[in-house]
Amino acid sequence: MLAEQEQFLLHLAHVISQQERKVVSKIRERAGTEEMYLIFIREYDRVRGQIIRARYIRAEATLTLPEWLSILAYFQWRCAYCQNKPFQVMHHLIPRPQGGTSVDNCVPACYRCLKLKAPDDTCIQEYLATLKPRSHSCEHTLLHEETS
Numbered sequence: 849m850l851a852e853q854e855q856f857l858l859h860l861a862h863v864i865s866q867q868e869r870k871v872v873s874k875i876r877e878r879a880g881t882e883e884m885y886l887i888f889i890r891e892y893d894r895v896r897g898q899i900i901r902a903r904y905i906r907a908e909a910t911l912t913l914p915e916w917l918s919i920l921a922y923f924q925w926r927c928a929y930c931q932n933k934p935f936q937v938m939h940h941l942i943p944r945p946q947g948g949t950s951v952d953n954c955v956p957a958c959y960r961c962l963k964l965k966a967p968d969d970t971c972i973q974e975y976l977a978t979l980k981p982r983s984h985s986c987e988h989t990l991l992h993e994e995t996s
């Protein structure tokens with residue numbers, strides 16, 4: 849995936865997410881080429897399907913398509929564990945019922961790595977460190993302020 853293509857997909861995701869009605873023919877038109885359309889719609893359906901499943905079990909369901917595309921760009925559309933194989937699935941780091949389908953719980957992965965007992969997750973830890981701390985970390989901030 850080229851950087852310009854990534855940028856384009858991200859832009860498209862923002863545009864589409866602002867539209868109330870998602871019309872496939874419009875998405876296809878905006879995607880420009882059939883190749884970009886297929887990549888876009890595959891990830892669009894993936895996020896949508898995962899969000900529906902998370903909502904169904906009343907787990908956190910906050911992952912957006914722009915967020916997912918950014919995660920994919922971060923890992924260069926490869927498995928987040930081996931950084932080698934093209935990714936095959938959206939993997940939940942903490943099982944969905946507890947971790948939810950969110951930006952800090954979903955990474956691209958390949959089947960091979962998911963079969964391993966303890967795949968190397970160095971890159972995932974690095975990725976998680978780039979995310980802004982979540983609101984529930986407020987408590988810690990308050991504690992620090994009180995003690996200082």
Ligand SMILES: [Zn+2]
Nearest residue numbers: 927930958961
């Ligand atoms: Zn892998």
